Amino acid sequence: MTPPALSYWPADTSRPVLDLTLGDVLRQAASAVPDRPALIEVAPPGSALSGADRTDRTWTYAQLLDDAEHAASWLTERFAPGEHLAVWAPNLPEWVILQYGAALSGLVLVTVNPALRDAELQYVLSQSGAVGLLLTDSFRDTDMASAVERIRPRLSQLREQAFFTGWLDEIRRIAVGPLPQVDSGSAAQIQYTSGTTGTPKGAVLHHRGLVTNAAFTATRAGFPHQGTWVSALPLFHTAGCDLTVLGIAAHCGTLVLVQVFQPGLVLDALQKHQADFLGGVPVMLSALLSHPSFTSYDLSACSAVLSGGDRVPPELIKETERRFGTRFSVLYGQTELSPTLTQTSADDDPADRLHTVGQPLWQAEVKIADPAGGDPLPVGEPGEICGRGYQAMLGYHDLPDATAQTLDSDGWLHTGDLGVMDERGYVTVTGRIKDLIIRGGENIYPAEIEAALLAHPDVRQAAVLGVPDPQWGEQVAAVVIPADPVAPPTAAELHDHLRATLAPHKTPRNWYLAGEVPANAMGKTQKFLLRRRIGEGDLKPLA
Numbered sequence: 001m002t003p004p005a006l007s008y009w010p011a012d013t014s015r016p017v018l019d020l021t022l023g024d025v026l027r028q029a030a031s032a033v034p035d036r037p038a039l040i041e042v043a044p045p046g047s048a049l050s051g052a053d054r055t056d057r058t059w060t061y062a063q064l065l066d067d068a069e070h071a072a073s074w075l076t077e078r079f080a081p082g083e084h085l086a087v088w089a090p091n092l093p094e095w096v097i098l099q100y101g102a103a104l105s106g107l108v109l110v111t112v113n114p115a116l117r118d119a120e121l122q123y124v125l126s127q128s129g130a131v132g133l134l135l136t137d138s139f140r141d142t143d144m145a146s147a148v149e150r151i152r153p154r155l156s157q158l159r160e161q162a163f164f165t166g167w168l169d170e171i172r173r174i175a176v177g178p179l180p181q182v183d184s185g186s187a188a189q190i191q192y193t194s195g196t197t198g199t200p201k202g203a204v205l206h207h208r209g210l211v212t213n214a215a216f217t218a219t220r221a222g223f224p225h226q227g228t229w230v231s232a233l234p235l236f237h238t239a240g241c242d243l244t245v246l247g248i249a250a251h252c253g254t255l256v257l258v259q260v261f262q263p264g265l266v267l268d269a270l271q272k273h274q275a276d277f278l279g280g281v282p283v284m285l286s287a288l289l290s291h292p293s294f295t296s297y298d299l300s301a302c303s304a305v306l307s308g309g310d311r312v313p314p315e316l317i318k319e320t321e322r323r324f325g326t327r328f329s330v331l332y333g334q335t336e337l338s339p340t341l342t343q344t345s346a347d348d349d350p351a352d353r354l355h356t357v358g359q360p361l362w363q364a365e366v367k368i369a370d371p372a373g374g375d376p377l378p379v380g381e382p383g384e385i386c387g388r389g390y391q392a393m394l395g396y397h398d399l400p401d402a403t404a405q406t407l408d409s410d411g412w413l414h415t416g417d418l419g420v421m422d423e424r425g426y427v428t429v430t431g432r433i434k435d436l437i438i439r440g441g442e443n444i445y446p447a448e449i450e451a452a453l454l455a456h457p458d459v460r461q462a463a464v465l466g467v468p469d470p471q472w473g474e475q476v477a478a479v480v481i482p483a484d485p486v487a488p489p490t491a492a493e494l495h496d497h498l499r500a501t502l503a504p505h506k507t508p509r510n511w512y513l514a515g516e517v518p519a520n521a522m523g524k525t526q527k528f529l530l531r532r533r534i535g536e537g538d539l540k541p542l543a
Contacts, residue, residue, distance in 0.1 A: 004378035005378065005379045006367075006377070006378060007367060007377050007378065007379050007383065008366070008367040008368075008421075009367070009421065009425040010365060011362075011364055011365045011389060012360070012362045012363065012364075013362070013363060015216065015219075015362040016363075017208065017212050017390045018211050018250075019184050019208060020184055020212075021182045021208075022207055022210065022246065023103045023104040023182060024211075025211055026061070026064065026100050027065060029061050029249045030061040030062050032061075033061055033226065033252045035060050035062065036252060038059050038061040038249070038254060038255065039058070039059040039096060039254075039257060040056060040059075040254060040255070040257065040273065041057045041093050042056055042230075042258045043056060044262060044265060057093060059093065061252075064096075064097070067101075067168065067172070069101075069104060069176045069179070070101075070171040070172055071100070071101025071102075071104075072100075072101040072102075072176075073105075073175065073176045074101070074170070074174050075107060076177065076179065078132065078160055079105070079107055079131065079132055081107065082106060082107070082187075083107055083108070083131050084107070084110050084131060084132075084190065085102055085107045085108070085109055085110065085130065085131070086109075086110040086111075086112050086124070086130035086132065087099075087109060087110070087112060088112040088114060088116075088133060088134070088136075088148075089114060089134070089135055089136045089139070089144075090114050090234070090260060091232065091258065091260065092259065094168060095235045096235070096245055096255075096257070097168070099241055103188055103207065105179060105180065108187045108188065108204075109189045110128040110190045110202070111190070111191055111192070111237070112236055113234070114136075114140075118147055118150055118151055121147060121151060122155065123199075125155055127202060128190050128202050129157055129397070129398070130158060131158060131159045132159060132161065132162075133148065133158060133161040134161070134162050134163070134167070135148065135161065136163065136164050136165070137163055140260075183207075184208040184211075185206055185207070185208055186206060186207060188206055189204075189205045189241075189242075190202040190204055190205075190397050191205055191237070193334075193335050201399055201402055202396060202399075203393040203395075203396060203397075204393055204394040204395055204396070205338050205394070206393075206394055208390060210242045210246060210338050211246055212363070213242070213243070213337075213339070213361070213390075214244075214245075214246035214247035214250060215246070215247060215250035215251070216361045216363075217247055217306075218243075218247030218251055220329065220361065221277070221304055221306045221329035221345075221346065222277075222304040222327065222329065222345070222346040223251055223253065223277050223306075224253075224276055225251050225252060226251065226254075227254070227303075228256060228273050228274065229247075229248050229253055229254070229255055229278070229279065230256040230278050230279075231244045231255065231257060231258065231278075231279050232265075232266055232280065233279055233281070237335075238335050238338065238339040239308075239309060239339065243279070256269050256273050261284055261287075263288050266284075267288060267291060267293075267294065267297045267299075270297065270302060271298050271299065274301040275302060276301060276304070277302065277306070278302055278304075278324075280305075280307055281307060281309040282307055282309070282310055282311070282312050282316055285305070285307060285316060289316075289323060294323070299326075300325065303326055304326055304327050304328070305320055305324060305326055305327075305328050306328075306329045307328070307329075307330060307331075308330055308331035308332060308333070308343075310524045310525065313451075313454055317353060327353075328344075329344050329358075330357050331357065332358070332385075332427065332429060334415055334417075335393075336393045336406060336413055337387055337391050337393070337413060338391035340361055341366060341385070341387045342357045342359060342361065342366065342427045343358040343359075344356065344359075345358065355428060357428065357429055358427070359424070360387075363389050363390055363391075364389040364390075364391065365388040366387050366427065367386050368381070368384070368386075369385075369386045369414075371383060371433060374386075379422060379423050380420055380422065381420065382418055382445070383418065383419075384415065384416070384433060385419040386415065387413050388411045388412045388413065392411065393413070395407065416433050416434065417431070417433070418430045418432060418436065418445065430445045430448065431448075435465060435466075435527060436466075437464075437465070437466035438473060438474055439472045439474050444466075444476060444505065444506055446463075446464035446465060448502070448506070449502065449507075450462050450463065450464050453494065453497075455497075456497050458483050458488065458489040459482065459489065459494070460483045461481040462479065462480050462481070463525050465477055465527045465530060465531055467531065467535075475509050475510060476505075477509070477510035477511070478494070478508040478511050479512045479513075479534075480511065480512070485515065488542065490542070490543055491542045494508075495507055510534075510541075511541060511542035512539040512540065512542055513541070513542045514530075514540075517530065
């Protein structure tokens with residue numbers, strides 16, 4: 001008998017790993033297309049961060065490199081190569097300039113979510129060992145300057161802080177001096193994981209992995225050479241500052257950077273700049289499609305849309321392709337993988353674009369492994385998605401035990417996600433190992449139930465998770481956000497809907513109603529918070 005094919009995909013080496021630093025990418029683009037627009041700012045009218053009477057700012061590649069080199073010289077006067085520099089700000093051009101400046105000066109950039117509160121900010125700045133911090137005075141409802149002032153006494157290693165207000169004028173007055181040689185394998189950033197299961201960890205990512213992964217992702221998504229890409233993705237996340245910023249630069253393209261996500265602002269930018277490309281998490285795309293003036297915009301130049309970060313519903317893909325008149329690319333990965341591991345192509349069969357997360361990117365090995373032993377499982381059998389290749393993190397900063405649990409001795413990075421692989425290498429994500437529900441010895445995958453619930457017309461969003469049960473060990477619970485909050489579906493209706501397609505043991509016994517599902521900045525559901533709210537009796541049962 002022929003042994004079954006295994007869920008293992010060897011690295012496709014037809015495209016080379018790019019042995020470049022972030023600074024190299026910018027220098028190459030500035031040499032190739034010095035006068036091409038590299039960065040265009042889009043700020044809301046009257047924004048306090050931009051000034052009510054100021055038009056959006058634009059940098060050519062030559063200008064962006066010049067500012068980045070001035071930033072690098074400013075940084076080398078204050079910090080030594082290898083030291084950690086934090087940035088706490090929303091989507092500003094200064095953020096991008098600092099990113100390149102830090103790379104050119106050999107610093108490790110610690111990216112910080114501008115929505116963090118005092119305790120969260122203190123944790124990230126302290127755990128990362130940041131010796132410097134650049135920030136904005138305020139953002140939305142956060143007085144950022146006051147927050148830093150409150151926690152500063154507890155940050156003994158933080159030597160310097162500076163504000164972005166007036167920063168460009170300051171660095172432009174400095175003469176550009178000699179800059180250090182930076183190795184492409186050295187640390188470039190510390191990116192804190194999304195915290196969907198608890199305390200975030202700082203993944204240390206290197207130049208080579210970030211540059212190559214961004215270039216590969218943009219290529220597979222169909223981003224054209226010297227194209228224009230609109231993004232409101234937050235810069236503190238790998239999807240914003242790495243996939244987007246670096247992917248565009250690797251293709252000598254133009255980044256239209258939207259300061260804050262507002263559907264009208266993004267649609268205006270797509271139309272005004274005749275953009276070829278749009279990147280956004282699913283919740284962003286849903287908001288764009290729901291905008292009351294969507295049909296009045298001319299989006300005919302847009303050739304591709306890229307999304308990921310959380311499960312992308314097939315209906316959203318179909319609706320985006322239909323209404324934008326474009327093709328859709330879905331990516332899968334995580335921060336620790338710089339971040340893309342697999343991705344669909346715009347040329348993939350429609351069924352693959354709708355129901356899988358594509359094939360592994362070039363130069364990446366992928367296997368679906370037995371969580372217990374790590375061996376590849378037969379094709380079609382669910383297991384843990386593992387990746388190995390150039391893009392794996394160097395480790396979690398100052399967390400050797402957590403690093404060893406994620407990166408094994410053979411170089412495989414264990415994602416903690418469950419999935420299946422077909423014989424062509426296409427991967428389908430079925431859930432997270434920690435989300436796996438074991439009811440009376442039966443393994444139940446929440447993603448399957450969530451997909452079935454989303455097919456009900458009265459359900460806008462759903463999250464399925466396990467809750468403790470004295471008889472069965474765990475019981476299946478569902479948290480539902482109705483399409484119409486005034487007239488939500490009943491638990492009986494949803495039970496009957498699921499029973500038409502799912503086995504009895506997969507049908508939730510506990511139903512809850514919510515106004516929103518907690519999610520991180522990239523739209524990933526934080527089920528540990530839902531589990532806590534259920535345990536505290538904070539969610540209303542669905543009648």
